[in-house]
Amino acid sequence: MATTSLKQLSDMPELLSGGHAACPGCAGPIVIRQILLAAQQDDVYVVSSIATGCMEVSTTVYPNSAWRVPLVHNAFENSAATISGAEAAYRSLKRQGKIDKKVAFFAWGGDGGTYDIGLQSLSGALERGHNFTYVCYDNEAYMNTGIQRSGATPKGAFTTTAPAGKVSPGKGQTKKDLTAIVAAHGIPYVAQASPHRPRDLMKKVQKAVATEGPAFLNVLSPCPRGWRHPPEQTIEIAKLACETCVWQLFEIEDGKTTVNYKPKERKPVRDWLESQGRFRHLFAPRNEHLIEEIQADVDRKWERLLALEAMDKAQAD
Amino acid sequence: MAERMALTGNDSVAYALKQINPDVVAAYPITPQTEMMHKFAAYVADGEVVTEFVPVESEHSAMSAVVGASLAGARACTATSSQGLALMWEILYITASYRCPVVMPVVNRALSGPINIHCDHSDTMGARDAGWIHLYSENCQEAYDNTIQAVRIAEHPDVRLPVMVCLDGFILSHTLEALETNDDEAVRNFIGEYEVADSLLNVEQARTFGAFSLQNYYFEFKKQQADAMERAPVVVEQIGREYGELSGRHYGLLDAYRCEDAELVLVGLGSTMGTVKQAADDLREAEGIKCGVLKVRCFRPLPGEQIRQAVKGAAIVGVMDRAVSFGLGGPLFHEVRSACYGETVGMLNFIYGLGGRDLSLTDAKDTFRALLQAADSGEPEPTVRYIGLRE
Numbered sequence: 001m002a003t004t005s006l007k008q009l010s011d012m013p014e015l016l017s018g019g020h021a022a023c024p025g026c027a028g029p030i031v032i033r034q035i036l037l038a039a040q041q042d043d044v045y046v047v048s049s050i051a052t053g054c055m056e057v058s059t060t061v062y063p064n065s066a067w068r069v070p071l072v073h074n075a076f077e078n079s080a081a082t083i084s085g086a087e088a089a090y091r092s093l094k095r096q097g098k099i100d101k102k103v104a105f106f107a108w109g110g111d112g113g114t115y116d117i118g119l120q121s122l123s124g125a126l127e128r129g130h131n132f133t134y135v136c137y138d139n140e141a142y143m144n145t146g147i148q149r150s151g152a153t154p155k156g157a158f159t160t161t162a163p164a165g166k167v168s169p170g171k172g173q174t175k176k177d178l179t180a181i182v183a184a185h186g187i188p189y190v191a192q193a194s195p196h197r198p199r200d201l202m203k204k205v206q207k208a209v210a211t212e213g214p215a216f217l218n219v220l221s222p223c224p225r226g227w228r229h230p231p232e233q234t235i236e237i238a239k240l241a242c243e244t245c246v247w248q249l250f251e252i253e254d255g256k257t258t259v260n261y262k263p264k265e266r267k268p269v270r271d272w273l274e275s276q277g278r279f280r281h282l283f284a285p286r287n288e289h290l291i292e293e294i295q296a297d298v299d300r301k302w303e304r305l306l307a308l309e310a311m312d313k314a315q316a317d
Numbered sequence: 318m319a320e321r322m323a324l325t326g327n328d329s330v331a332y333a334l335k336q337i338n339p340d341v342v343a344a345y346p347i348t349p350q351t352e353m354m355h356k357f358a359a360y361v362a363d364g365e366v367v368t369e370f371v372p373v374e375s376e377h378s379a380m381s382a383v384v385g386a387s388l389a390g391a392r393a394c395t396a397t398s399s400q401g402l403a404l405m406w407e408i409l410y411i412t413a414s415y416r417c418p419v420v421m422p423v424v425n426r427a428l429s430g431p432i433n434i435h436c437d438h439s440d441t442m443g444a445r446d447a448g449w450i451h452l453y454s455e456n457c458q459e460a461y462d463n464t465i466q467a468v469r470i471a472e473h474p475d476v477r478l479p480v481m482v483c484l485d486g487f488i489l490s491h492t493l494e495a496l497e498t499n500d501d502e503a504v505r506n507f508i509g510e511y512e513v514a515d516s517l518l519n520v521e522q523a524r525t526f527g528a529f530s531l532q533n534y535y536f537e538f539k540k541q542q543a544d545a546m547e548r549a550p551v552v553v554e555q556i557g558r559e560y561g562e563l564s565g566r567h568y569g570l571l572d573a574y575r576c577e578d579a580e581l582v583l584v585g586l587g588s589t590m591g592t593v594k595q596a597a598d599d600l601r602e603a604e605g606i607k608c609g610v611l612k613v614r615c616f617r618p619l620p621g622e623q624i625r626q627a628v629k630g631a632a633i634v635g636v637m638d639r640a641v642s643f644g645l646g647g648p649l650f651h652e653v654r655s656a657c658y659g660e661t662v663g664m665l666n667f668i669y670g671l672g673g674r675d676l677s678l679t680d681a682k683d684t685f686r687a688l689l690q691a692a693d694s695g696e697p698e699p700t701v702r703y704i705g706l707r708e
């Protein structure tokens with residue numbers, strides 16, 4: 001039986017070794033370690049593909065690799081297509097009696113490789129129904145190439161291609177709702193998670209692995225370099241994202257939405273914005289109206305999520 | 318039992334793929350490749366193959382999925398044309414450098430723009446530096462035979478490189494031809510089982526494929542690729558001989574037709590070489606002009622020394638290109654001329670058939686006559702000439 005007990009997990013071998021080159025405080029390796037520990041249990045083996053990006057370049061510098069499970073890196077936009085080929089090979093070889101192991105296929109990508117350049121590849125693999133789990137580690141910009149804006153960058157954030165300047169307050173557009181786009185494919189399991197709640201994340205991983213067909217996990221992945229916060233605050237920042245409802249923890253199982261964390265008292269978005277240097281310019285008098293706009297966006301999205309949950313619950317009753 | 322069948326180029330390759338019975342085929346539709354995949358999908362639907370067919374959402378994903386499948390230990394194929402090949406570009410290089418022995422029939426079609434669906438070689442010529450072995454087919458028989466041999470060439474331990482089998486769009490893909498097919502079991506025995514030491518699915522050995530390789534290692538990987546390509550000609554020839562023993566149809570790197578005593582030689586690729594052979598026969602018979610034809614079957618690796626040996630006795634050589642490298646001329650011409658460096662033989666470049674413009678028997682004879690005139694006048698200018706262009 002798969003476990004999420006921290007006591008038991010702490011006795012299991014790490015599947016992503018230390019010694020990789022990720023930045024101090026990067027949430028990426030924390031997310032990968034939690035997921036691999038949760039997924040490779042009992043008689044299940046993990047086989048992964050990873051998109052070009054921070055986690056790929058920092059964990060696989062030849063002749064070293066931090067990965068203690070099989071991994072392929074193909075290119076930037078094709079992590080999902082690559083794993084769909086491996087999964088098809090598995091089905092064919094299994095049918096021919098050439099392999100008998102249980103394999104959980106994972107595709108990994110950052111927000112650039114998932115929300116943007118890899119969206120078509122992801123959509124195709126989801127629609128075809130491959131038995132795999134896609135994990136997006138969402139650090140809300142192209143961090144690997146130097147903090148450029150992506151479709152996942154939130155409104156008002158400073159990036160190097162949408163910098164805050166004399167006439168521009170940073171990114172002018174809202175963050176793309178990728179999780180909703182993925183859910184619209186009608187796949188059996190979709191969830192958002194955060195590394196500050198490891199058991200929630202790992203339970204979701206185990207549900208994804210147990211799912212027949214495609215599963216998708218969107219995991220918030222704070223980036224001290226790009227978000228401009230001290231490295232030791234990574235987990236605190238992830239927690240604050242959920243307490244302000246800027247990031248929501250929920251899952252969609254066979255189309256039914258469940259919200260996994262509802263703060264008793266929602267903290268104002270202002271707290272979130274104040275915690276990171278990328279939003280500093282929003283506190284200049286000429287930009288302060290944007291803080292209200294962002295709060296209104298977050299409120300609307302949160303209310304809508306709760307309404308979806310209530311609607312699905314009402315239908316089930 | 319070997320069997321005589323009437324098949325189009327697309328169907329002949331689909332039939333070869335059925336006999337190869339790959340573990341995975343990932344493909345996306347594009348004219349004129351489509352019917353090949355219709356046929357193959359029908360084999361899958363009827364349970365005639367063990368193949369897992371992955372109907373991807375683009376050619377980029379087709380090539381990407383094939384890389385994933387190949388690294389997972391599967392014998393994997395795809396097929397495409399033109400824009401589809403162009404969309405695969407990025408992953409073509411990765412397939413070759415990861416040493417995935419993938420076989421890909423390419424039904425040659427002109428690249429846009431303007432958009433066109435008919436044959437030329439601009440698609441595969443553009444991929445000539447991607448690290449793939451390129452075999453060109455003169456007719457449907459060769460397309461079938463090349464596809465089967467490609468599996469052995471690609472998977473040969475001295476090579477381990479992907480192979481594209483080129484066949485001319487519509488001219489071959491949609492033309493019915495009577496051809497000999499091999500017995501299923503003979504093909505199965507010829508290609509053997511695909512076995513790999515390291516694969517993604519060797520789950521107890523955690524290997525990382527496609528690691529990040531910097532100044533300290535990248536160069537050595539590229540040299541290994543270059544070395545594999547250097548070793549390929551011997552393997553192509555050896556497998557061509559073995560295939561000859563199986564089928565009675567022998568294959569080499571080149572097909573030199575009446576070149577021994579030829580004063581005029583036309584060099585080229587693909588289906589046009591059939592027309593040019595006929596023109597050579599006709600001109601020899603009717604006018605006593607000593608014409609020869611050198612068909613380049615294996616374009617990558619380029620068998621430069623063999624080309625030089627085949628044409629060095631001629632008075633003049635014409636190289637026919639169904640593609641243009643803008644600002645240079647025909648790509649095959651430049652490679653052949655480079656291969657013949659030091660020989661005194663004159664050389665002209667004839668660019669023809671772009672976007673499917675037909676090359677008639679008359680055009681082929683006129684091309685030999687143009688060669689003859691250039692040889693007689695001693696003035697081989699202009700070097701690059703266009704055949705069949707509208708006035």
